[in-house]
Amino acid sequence: MVALRVVSARRASRSEPVRPHVGIVTEKAALRGALDQARAAGRTVGLVPTMGALHDGHAALIRRAAAECDLVAVTVFVNPLQFDRPDDLAAYPKDLDGDLAVVAAAGARLVFAPTSTEMYGVGAQARVHVAGLADRLEGAARPGHFDGVATVCTKLFGIAGPCLAYFGEKDFQQVAVVRRLVHDLDLPVEVVACPTVRDGDGLALSSRNALLTPQERAAAPGLHRALRLGVAQVAAGERDPAVIAAAVAAALATEPALRPDRVDVVDADTLEAPGGHTVRMRILAAASLGRVRLIDNLGIDL
Numbered sequence: 308m309v310a311l312r313v314v315s316a317r318r319a320s321r322s323e324p325v326r327p328h329v330g331i332v333t334e335k336a337a338l339r340g341a342l343d344q345a346r347a348a349g350r351t352v353g354l355v356p357t358m359g360a361l362h363d364g365h366a367a368l369i370r371r372a373a374a375e376c377d378l379v380a381v382t383v384f385v386n387p388l389q390f391d392r393p394d395d396l397a398a399y400p401k402d403l404d405g406d407l408a409v410v411a412a413a414g415a416r417l418v419f420a421p422t423s424t425e426m427y428g429v430g431a432q433a434r435v436h437v438a439g440l441a442d443r444l445e446g447a448a449r450p451g452h453f454d455g456v457a458t459v460c461t462k463l464f465g466i467a468g469p470c471l472a473y474f475g476e477k478d479f480q481q482v483a484v485v486r487r488l489v490h491d492l493d494l495p496v497e498v499v500a501c502p503t504v505r506d507g508d509g510l511a512l513s514s515r516n517a518l519l520t521p522q523e524r525a526a527a528p529g530l531h532r533a534l535r536l537g538v539a540q541v542a543a544g545e546r547d548p549a550v551i552a553a554a555v556a557a558a559l560a561t562e563p564a565l566r567p568d569r570v571d572v573v574d575a576d577t578l579e580a581p582g583g584h585t586v587r588m589r590i591l592a593a594a595s596l597g598r599v600r601l602i603d604n605l606g607i608d609l
Contacts, residue, residue, distance in 0.1 A: 329411045331418045335426070335466050338419045342380060342467055350377035352470040354496075356463055359383040359420075360400040360514035361409040364504035368473040371501055373414030376471055380417040381410050382463055387423055388434075388455030398598070400517045426462065435461045437484050437491075440578060444571055444591060445480050445602065453484050460485050461492065469495040477503040477511045479589060479604045483578055503603070505531070511603045522564070523597045529562035530594050534605045537572070537590045541607045548572035548581050551590065559594055568593040568600065575606055585609065 332338050342352050353376030355368050361383075372379040383406050390396040403420065410418055434454045440446070441453035464472065474482050486498045504512045509531035510524075519527060537555040545551055552570045559567040573579060575587035591604040 329407050329416055329418055331407075331420055333419075333421050333425060335421065338380065338417075339466050339468065341417060342378070342470070345378045346469065352376055352467065353379040353415075354463065354467050354470045354472045355379065355381045355415065356460060356472065356474070357381060357383055357406075358385045358389075358399065358514065359406050360402055360517060361406045362512045362514060362516075364475055364477065364512035366409050366413040367504050368475060368501050369410060369413035369415045371499070372471065372473045375499075378417065379415035380419055380467065381406075381415045383418055383420045384426060384459070386426075386455055386459045388458055389452055390455070391449055391451060398518065400514055426459070434458050435488060437487050440480070440484050440487055444569070444573070444578065445593065448568060448593065453481070456481055457484055457488050461488060461494070464489070464494045464496045467496075471497045471499050473499045473501060475503060476500050477513065477603065479591060480578060509535075511601075513601070515599050515601075518597075518599050520597060523599065526562065526564035527596055527601060529559070529565050530592060530601050530603050533558035533562070533570075534590050534592055534603055537570075538605050538607055541588070541609075546609070548588070551588075555590060555592060559592065562594075564596060565601075566595040568595060 345352055353372030355372055357365055385399050435457035436454050437457050446453045482500045489496050489498055508528040510528045533555045536558045537551045540551050540554050552572045556570045570592045572588055572590050574581045574585045575589040581588050586609055588607040589604055593602045
């Protein structure tokens with residue numbers, strides 16, 4: 308039998324209430340067993356896949372899952388297959404103690420925190436590729452990134468079994484990729500997309516924001532400001548995707564600290580170029596700031 312380790316997340320001060328206990332499992336068999344047992348008892352299961360360094364955006368996903376499911380499991384695994392540069396993988400922020408506090412406060416009671424060896428074994432070769440969706444937009448800028456996402460999600464869904472899986476819309480293309488692989492592979496999972504959570508100045512919350520210097524953090528909301536200008540163009544009557552994208556790109560060019568990478572206006576349902584039947588568009592943009600690559604998006608209903 309695989310043991311379930313139970314911890315109590317630390318409290319920041321004596322005045323703060325003690326957090327509820329959170330069970331931590333590090334082996335795939337333990338997660339599978341715990342979730343199978345919950346379903347056998349008639350309980351519904353929610354899964355929140357993360358790479359750790361949890362913030363309020365993750366907490367919103369966990370709270371949504373806890374409101375809709377009887378048992379919520381949060382995965383904390385920095386997936387090496389999603390990184391195309393070793394230095395980027397090494398720099399990714401990690402804080403398991405802080406993650407446990409976020410998980411407990413948000414209402415989940417189970418954390419899956421495996422090692423890379425536990426997840427992939429030794430010499431694993433199989434990869435999951437979602438053709439088309441994974442090859443364009445962000446996928447073109449980061450070759451192989453969505454193969455890493457699709458592979459780890461397929462493994463997590465296979466381990467977890469029937470569940471609702473919660474993802475944030477900040478990574479809009481990622482949600483589309485995961486939905487497609489669930490559909491095409493007939494996985495017993497319902498993907499639930501949740502709205503992007505932002506700081507007061509509009510910056511989309513991201514674990515990578517912790518890598519920004521104070522000066523970079525002050526400049527980062529420029530990406531959201533540029534996207535909002537694109538939305539304003541549509542509100543004023545503009546419908547040409549190229550004109551909207553050019554307006555966002557021009558706005559980004561006025562932000563001296565940001566280095567624009569791409570701006571795309573796509574059909575929100577297909578992520579392809581909008582056509583005559585498009586009823587929802589999405590503006591997606593990426594820009595570099597210091598060593599951090601920021602991505603964000605906003606939706607438009609026509």
